[in-house]
Amino acid sequence: MFNLASYLPYLVNRIGVRLAGAFGKELAAYGITLPMWRVLAALRQRGGQRVGRLAEATSIEVSTLSRLLAGMERRGLVRRERASEDARSVLVELTQAGARLIQRIIPQALHYEDVALRDFDRADAEALKDMLVRVYDNIGALEEEGLEKARRSA
Amino acid sequence: MFNLASYLPYLVNRIGVRLAGAFGKELAAYGITLPMWRVLAALRQRGGQRVGRLAEATSIEVSTLSRLLAGMERRGLVRRERASEDARSVLVELTQAGARLIQRIIPQALHYEDVALRDFDRADAEALKDMLVRVYDNIGALEEEGLEKARRSA
DNA sequence: TCGAGATCGTTGTAATTGCAATTATTCGCC
DNA sequence: GGCGAATAATTGCAATTACAACGATCTCGA
Numbered sequence: 001m002f003n004l005a006s007y008l009p010y011l012v013n014r015i016g017v018r019l020a021g022a023f024g025k026e027l028a029a030y031g032i033t034l035p036m037w038r039v040l041a042a043l044r045q046r047g048g049q050r051v052g053r054l055a056e057a058t059s060i061e062v063s064t065l066s067r068l069l070a071g072m073e074r075r076g077l078v079r080r081e082r083a084s085e086d087a088r089s090v091l092v093e094l095t096q097a098g099a100r101l102i103q104r105i106i107p108q109a110l111h112y113e114d115v116a117l118r119d120f121d122r123a124d125a126e127a128l129k130d131m132l133v134r135v136y137d138n139i140g141a142l143e144e145e146g147l148e149k150a151r152r153s154a
Numbered sequence: 155m156f157n158l159a160s161y162l163p164y165l166v167n168r169i170g171v172r173l174a175g176a177f178g179k180e181l182a183a184y185g186i187t188l189p190m191w192r193v194l195a196a197l198r199q200r201g202g203q204r205v206g207r208l209a210e211a212t213s214i215e216v217s218t219l220s221r222l223l224a225g226m227e228r229r230g231l232v233r234r235e236r237a238s239e240d241a242r243s244v245l246v247e248l249t250q251a252g253a254r255l256i257q258r259i260i261p262q263a264l265h266y267e268d269v270a271l272r273d274f275d276r277a278d279a280e281a282l283k284d285m286l287v288r289v290y291d292n293i294g295a296l297e298e299e300g301l302e303k304a305r306r307s308a
Numbered sequence: 309t310c311g312a313g314a315t316c317g318t319t320g321t322a323a324t325t326g327c328a329a330t331t332a333t334t335c336g337c338c
Numbered sequence: 339g340g341c342g343a344a345t346a347a348t349t350g351c352a353a354t355t356a357c358a359a360c361g362a363t364c365t366c367g368a
Contacts, residue, residue: 002195002198002199002260002263002264003199004195004196004199004211005199006283007195007263007267008267008270008271008282008283008286009173009177009263009266009267009270010192010195011283011286011287011290012166012169012170012173012286013170013173013174013192013213014213014290015166015286015289015290015293016166016167016170017213018213018290018293018294019163019166019167019293020167022293022296023163033354035354038164038167041156041158041161041164042158044156045156045157045158045159050316050317051316051317051318052315052316052317057158059167059168059171059172060355061355061356061357062316062317062318063317063318063319063355063356063357063358064354064355064356065317066317066318066319067318067319067354067355068354070318086315086316086363086364087316087362087363087364088315088316088317088362088363088364089315089316089317089363090316090317090318106156109156109161109163110156112163113161113162113163115292115293115296116162116163116289116292116293117162117289117292118292119288119292120285120288124285127281127285128162128282128285128289129160129162129165131274131278131281131282132162132165132166132169133165134273134274135169135270135271135282136165136168136169136172138269138270138271138272138273139169139172139173139176139269139270140172142176142269187324189324204346204347205346205347205348206345206346206347215325215326215327216346216347216348217325217326217327217328217347217348217349218324218325218326219347220347220348220349221324221325221348221349222324224348237346240333240334240345240346241332241333241334241346242332242333242334242345242346242347243333243345243346243347244346244347244348309368310366310367310368311366311367311368312365312366312367313364313365313366314363314364314365314366315362315363315364315365316361316362316363316364317360317361317362317363318359318360318361318362319358319359319360319361320357320358320359320360321356321357321358321359322355322356322357323354323355323356323357324353324354324355324356325352325353325354325355326351326352326353326354327350327351327352327353328349328350328351329348329349329350329351330347330348330349330350331346331347331348331349332345332346332347332348333344333345333346333347334343334344334345334346335342335343335344335345336341336342336343336344337340337341337342337343338339338340338341
């Protein structure tokens with residue numbers, strides 16, 4: 001029939017909420033929020049980038065991200081400037097303070113992952129992550145189809 | 155070092171956002187939101203229950219849930235009444251309309267899961283879900299520890 | 309080249325959310 | 339039995355969020 005306890009979206013959602021709650025509290029000690037951490041991590045990972053790309057990388061809505069970045073800029077964590085090659089875009093970069101901050105937080109973030117995977121050996125952890133990537137791609141493909149259907153009927 | 159693309163909380167979060175976005179749109183056709191769906195599903199699964207228990211089951215904050223239930227009651231999806239054995243508690247139950255509605259939605263929900271797992275055989279899907287349960291428990295254990303620490307220092 | 313349409317980011321606005329305070333009730337201990 | 343602490347749910351309030359509308363810039367075909 002239908003069993004919540006084995007329903008994938010349910011399992012994923014509750015992990016997300018728990019992780020966010022726990023790690024979010026740790027981040028408060030550094031004066032930042034979880035979405036801010038995501039932005040810092042994405043910028044560290046792939047360097048300065050446009051707002052739209054950053055939104056994709058962090059799974060944060062563009063409009064939400066815009067305001068979030070304003071706050072982070074005020075705190076001196078990031079810098080925003082119009083892109084030279086396309087004046088519609090805004091390039092977002094880490095400041096030195098932002099880079100230092102995320103560097104301090106990374107060990108804690110890794111610790112959290114270790115705890116979440118405490119009883120997984122390396123191979124199982126790898127297998128889990130691979131499967132999560134596949135799931136993400138599968139849902140993405142579905143959205144593509146939906147968009148195409150909308151496009152055809154337009 | 156630190157690689158976002160293989161960082162578990164990142165992988166989980168982005169799946170959650172994608173699932174919520176996609177399925178939430180489908181739910182709009184039924185006039186309900188994603189949190190409402192979660193409440194309906196939890197009530198169907200385990201029958202009428204107290205608000206606090208429902209909050210745990212759905213990973214929704216009690217205060218948020220309280221307001222959500224008020225809206226669902228107005229729409230005739232659930233019924234609330236003081237528990238007879240403990241007048242502090244409120245018992246939440248599905249109405250007939252609520253039960254009918256969720257019954258109609260379940261096939262769509264299952265379809266979503268099928269899509270998310272489209273390239274998984276039964277064993278792999280099972281393995282993934284088992285691992286997600288373990289992860290959830292691992293983080294829960296961490297929170298317990300945190301609480302105990304707080305208790306000791308109090 | 310120029311104008312319609314697409315793209316990028318920000319802002320208006322209304323709804324949702326989470327924390328803290330509040331009210332009502334029960335529990336534990338004397 | 340009765341009083342202080344604990345628990346359940348709701349509500350006040352401030353912050354976050356998403357969708358839609360907007361202003362600015364770019365693209366591409368006639």
